[in-house]
Amino acid sequence: MNSPVPNSSAFSELRAYFGERFSTVPDVLEQHGRDESRAERHLPDAVIFARSEDEVRRVMASASQFEIPIIPFAAGSSLEGQLIPVRGGISLDVSQMNTVLDIQPQGFLATVQAGVTYPALNRQARPHGLFFPVDPGAEASLGGMAATNASGTGAVRYGTMRDNVLSMRAVLIGGKVIQLGTQARKSSAGYDLRHLLIGSEGTLGVITELSVKLHPLPSELAVLRCHFRSVEAAAQCAASVMQAGLQPERLELMDERQMRAVNLHQGTRYPEAPTLWIELAAASRTALDEALALCAELCAAGGAGGVELARSETERQQLWQARHQAYYAARALHPGHAMLSTDLCVPLHELAPTIALTHRLCAENNLDASFVGHVGDGNFHVLFHAEPEDAATWQMIGRVYDLMVAAALAVGGTCSGEHGIGLHKRRHLRAQHGDLLELMRGIKALFDPQGLMNPGKIFEED
Amino acid sequence: MNSPVPNSSAFSELRAYFGERFSTVPDVLEQHGRDESRAERHLPDAVIFARSEDEVRRVMASASQFEIPIIPFAAGSSLEGQLIPVRGGISLDVSQMNTVLDIQPQGFLATVQAGVTYPALNRQARPHGLFFPVDPGAEASLGGMAATNASGTGAVRYGTMRDNVLSMRAVLIGGKVIQLGTQARKSSAGYDLRHLLIGSEGTLGVITELSVKLHPLPSELAVLRCHFRSVEAAAQCAASVMQAGLQPERLELMDERQMRAVNLHQGTRYPEAPTLWIELAAASRTALDEALALCAELCAAGGAGGVELARSETERQQLWQARHQAYYAARALHPGHAMLSTDLCVPLHELAPTIALTHRLCAENNLDASFVGHVGDGNFHVLFHAEPEDAATWQMIGRVYDLMVAAALAVGGTCSGEHGIGLHKRRHLRAQHGDLLELMRGIKALFDPQGLMNPGKIFEED
Numbered sequence: 001m002n003s004p005v006p007n008s009s010a011f012s013e014l015r016a017y018f019g020e021r022f023s024t025v026p027d028v029l030e031q032h033g034r035d036e037s038r039a040e041r042h043l044p045d046a047v048i049f050a051r052s053e054d055e056v057r058r059v060m061a062s063a064s065q066f067e068i069p070i071i072p073f074a075a076g077s078s079l080e081g082q083l084i085p086v087r088g089g090i091s092l093d094v095s096q097m098n099t100v101l102d103i104q105p106q107g108f109l110a111t112v113q114a115g116v117t118y119p120a121l122n123r124q125a126r127p128h129g130l131f132f133p134v135d136p137g138a139e140a141s142l143g144g145m146a147a148t149n150a151s152g153t154g155a156v157r158y159g160t161m162r163d164n165v166l167s168m169r170a171v172l173i174g175g176k177v178i179q180l181g182t183q184a185r186k187s188s189a190g191y192d193l194r195h196l197l198i199g200s201e202g203t204l205g206v207i208t209e210l211s212v213k214l215h216p217l218p219s220e221l222a223v224l225r226c227h228f229r230s231v232e233a234a235a236q237c238a239a240s241v242m243q244a245g246l247q248p249e250r251l252e253l254m255d256e257r258q259m260r261a262v263n264l265h266q267g268t269r270y271p272e273a274p275t276l277w278i279e280l281a282a283a284s285r286t287a288l289d290e291a292l293a294l295c296a297e298l299c300a301a302g303g304a305g306g307v308e309l310a311r312s313e314t315e316r317q318q319l320w321q322a323r324h325q326a327y328y329a330a331r332a333l334h335p336g337h338a339m340l341s342t343d344l345c346v347p348l349h350e351l352a353p354t355i356a357l358t359h360r361l362c363a364e365n366n367l368d369a370s371f372v373g374h375v376g377d378g379n380f381h382v383l384f385h386a387e388p389e390d391a392a393t394w395q396m397i398g399r400v401y402d403l404m405v406a407a408a409l410a411v412g413g414t415c416s417g418e419h420g421i422g423l424h425k426r427r428h429l430r431a432q433h434g435d436l437l438e439l440m441r442g443i444k445a446l447f448d449p450q451g452l453m454n455p456g457k458i459f460e461e462d
Numbered sequence: 463m464n465s466p467v468p469n470s471s472a473f474s475e476l477r478a479y480f481g482e483r484f485s486t487v488p489d490v491l492e493q494h495g496r497d498e499s500r501a502e503r504h505l506p507d508a509v510i511f512a513r514s515e516d517e518v519r520r521v522m523a524s525a526s527q528f529e530i531p532i533i534p535f536a537a538g539s540s541l542e543g544q545l546i547p548v549r550g551g552i553s554l555d556v557s558q559m560n561t562v563l564d565i566q567p568q569g570f571l572a573t574v575q576a577g578v579t580y581p582a583l584n585r586q587a588r589p590h591g592l593f594f595p596v597d598p599g600a601e602a603s604l605g606g607m608a609a610t611n612a613s614g615t616g617a618v619r620y621g622t623m624r625d626n627v628l629s630m631r632a633v634l635i636g637g638k639v640i641q642l643g644t645q646a647r648k649s650s651a652g653y654d655l656r657h658l659l660i661g662s663e664g665t666l667g668v669i670t671e672l673s674v675k676l677h678p679l680p681s682e683l684a685v686l687r688c689h690f691r692s693v694e695a696a697a698q699c700a701a702s703v704m705q706a707g708l709q710p711e712r713l714e715l716m717d718e719r720q721m722r723a724v725n726l727h728q729g730t731r732y733p734e735a736p737t738l739w740i741e742l743a744a745a746s747r748t749a750l751d752e753a754l755a756l757c758a759e760l761c762a763a764g765g766a767g768g769v770e771l772a773r774s775e776t777e778r779q780q781l782w783q784a785r786h787q788a789y790y791a792a793r794a795l796h797p798g799h800a801m802l803s804t805d806l807c808v809p810l811h812e813l814a815p816t817i818a819l820t821h822r823l824c825a826e827n828n829l830d831a832s833f834v835g836h837v838g839d840g841n842f843h844v845l846f847h848a849e850p851e852d853a854a855t856w857q858m859i860g861r862v863y864d865l866m867v868a869a870a871l872a873v874g875g876t877c878s879g880e881h882g883i884g885l886h887k888r889r890h891l892r893a894q895h896g897d898l899l900e901l902m903r904g905i906k907a908l909f910d911p912q913g914l915m916n917p918g919k920i921f922e923e924d
Contacts, residue, residue: 188805287749
């Protein structure tokens with residue numbers, strides 16, 4: 001299917017209605033033709049900046065009428081090619097739908113338009129002593145985060161988007177508006193279609209509004225940082241912290257290559273060894289000190305060295321700094337290289353052996369890969385890099401990646417802990433959920449009988 | 463559609479295979495013809511006791527071939543008529559599939575057959591210092607609990623089945639086996655069909671196996687019990703405990719009528735006033751004492767009287783006793799009466815006003831209703847009762863129930879916090895999710911094109 005050309009009659013109504021917010025300016029198309037991944041680039045035929053659900057409905061009605069593909073877009077921070085208009089069409093940009101509509105401090109909930117970013121929500125929640133804990137990095141929008149079931153460093157304590165979205169409004173192709181979920185904290189009222197939209201990567205409808213859980217800001221916080229002889233030892237220690245029931249706020253790992261990248265990039269002198277960050281919270285200083293003491297014991301038993309502790313906000317930020325710089329440091333270290341970040345997730349008791357296996361696979365195949373991970377979830381990223389045109393290395397990366405996925409699936413894990421499937425992991429999805437693909441395609445056809453919603457994503461083309 | 467008679471050729475193969483585990487004994491049919499609700503009773507044509515997934519597949523293949531309705535059955539403890547074979551067919555009893563297959567203490571997970579009850583799982587988890595926190599009461603099976611997205615007193619801290627089921631195996635009509643979810647703690651791999659099966663009340667397939675999260679047993683526990691002048695004041699205090707971030711393990715409410723019922727039933731002398739239970743956990747005695755002190759302050763500020771504290775396991779069980787007896791006491795107080803328990807759930811900030819409104823509705827209509835609730839979730843039960851044949855009272859109860867549902871929906875709540883839809887709440891589901899029913903029916907048709915899975919449940923007949 002080819003979409004109509006932007007100056008055709010199919011677009012004329014939309015162009016007339018949206019005026020300057022209907023754009024075919026090359027820079028704007030370019031910006032909506034890629035995401036943060038190493039994916040091929042395709043331009044949309046047009047970009048529309050919607051400012052209300054009603055405007056989204058209008059676009060979705062026209063799209064159905066004229067069979068124009070729709071790619072929902074907000075912050076543009078997806079990592080698996082989710083936003084790339086592989087079949088052209090309209091990139092429907094909801095980033096201007098960025099109003100926090102309501103905060104109910106007594107109900108622990110906020111209602112926002114889909115284009116609100118999580119840092120923006122947090123700026124409004126914090127004065128109430130509350131915060132939204134899902135932090136995938138980048139300035140991601142809540143609509144996009146729901147669409148990929150995003151998570152990040154806070155998931156170990158507060159869960160993913162799936163655990164924090166109470167209800168949503170969405171527009172289906174053709175313009176029908178649906179309301180999914182409720183604002184109550186639990187519900188057993190029919191099939192939970194909310195969980196279909198969460199993680200649907202724009203293939204079922206356009207999310208326009210979300211009600212999400214807020215959580216009380218922890219009153220006492222501290223961060224421990226320490227390093228280990230091996231990544232496996234660090235992962236094992238992370239598992240032991242979880243097993244002790246310490247419920248860390250964050251539990252992050254970086255390997256020695258990542259630490260070296262940061263030192264080179266930042267001019268710092270961190271020990272270039274696998275490093276663990278453990279952030280703990282408690283209701284009082286006494287309770288926090290007890291937790292820290294237990295945690296330090298576990299680290300010592302796990303062979304940790306160089307234990308450092310930060311309490312004040314400034315100190316904590318300083319201690320976290322290397323972790324925050326990880327991705328950019330790795331990028332800066334290999335200028336001109338494209339990066340590929342995996343996001344496997346395995347059961348906690350399988351984390352250390354899986355990381356060990358992955359390490360070996362990379363070494364055996366001479367791949368220079370670094371590790372960083374939300375290890376309290378069993379989720380870790382391997383950062384690969386190579387020159388974009390270096391086909392041989394990318395082929396090798398692909399082969400090793402497939403082996404890593406197979407190893408994760410064999411121990412009950414998943415090919416994607418948080419990035420989603422997009423364009424890049426469609427074959428991995430087949431390996432993981434081949435028995436479910438027919439049902440998933442059936443559901444896709446129910447919501448989007450014309451196949452116009454973000455075509456080419458999640459499912460391999462027939 | 464009428465199902466075949468049990469001695470027809472349709473059943474002969476199954477009868478031959480299952481022998482005595484294919485039953486048409488009147489007592490057995492009777493036991494599978496009702497649940498714990500005040501629903502009409504219908505007998506199945508036959509009951510089959512399956513002992514393995516392979517046996518379930520065999521039944522599901524025959525059922526498709528001969529168009530026989532299938533009603534999955536395990537503990538028989540549903541409350542909304544979910545188990546009632548309104549169109550006859552086979553009650554497929556998986557209660558003998560009761561093996562705990564695997565416990566991974568380091569991975570915080572257990573894998574069980576669908577007929578394992580949560581108390582049985584807990585008996586095997588506790589020696590590892592772990593437990594499964596979803597406790598709907600009765601000796602419910604994990605398969606059935608997943609099918610209704612059950613919760614209970616532990617949900618305020620640990621969530622519902624939806625939050626605790628990592629993966630499932632299920633058999634579809636015709637015999638196909640599917641695997642939903644993974645054992646990893648998070649996944650963003652395609653549409654999350656796991657959440658369709660959870661809460662599907664046996665209308666999509668038969669759950670045969672589940673992997674669920676286990677949690678560390680809290681090391682220090684204490685329970686506060688206190689009473690209030692009004693249910694609204696108690697509910698308000700419950701909300702303030704949540705808002706303080708105390709994260710109680712349980713937070714339960716009973717009104718004065720419930721307390722009186724317990725006194726009459728048990729010969730106890732509890733104050734006959736709205737009563738709140740707050741169970742707190744901490745990693746140490748010091749941390750627990752701090753939390754208790756804050757909690758006691760909040761209770762005092764909320765106007766609580768008669769504050770009692772229990773620490774040892776025996777004392778705690780004693781303090782909880784009245785709460786555990788609630789349902790049976792209410793039942794015993796009105797011998798011969800049928801009971802109906804609602805399970806509305808509203809956002810926390812709407813709880814006290816919603817309870818006040820509900821109270822007024824009952825009083826205005828001279829309904830003798832008592833309240834009990836998992837108030838930390840915003841979830842509360844109103845227990846109605848009347849003689850089964852008293853049509854006028856049941857009509858009034860129905861009218862008041864509809865008004866209660868409308869009030870809950872108006873503030874963003876749900877008609878069912880934990881019991882599900884079954885036969886009784888189908889009209890409430892339409893009020894709540896009317897815009898989604900077409901999609902839900904489409905999904906039902908995808909999984910069960912012949913309409914054989916637990917017919918008549920969730921959806922009103924055409």
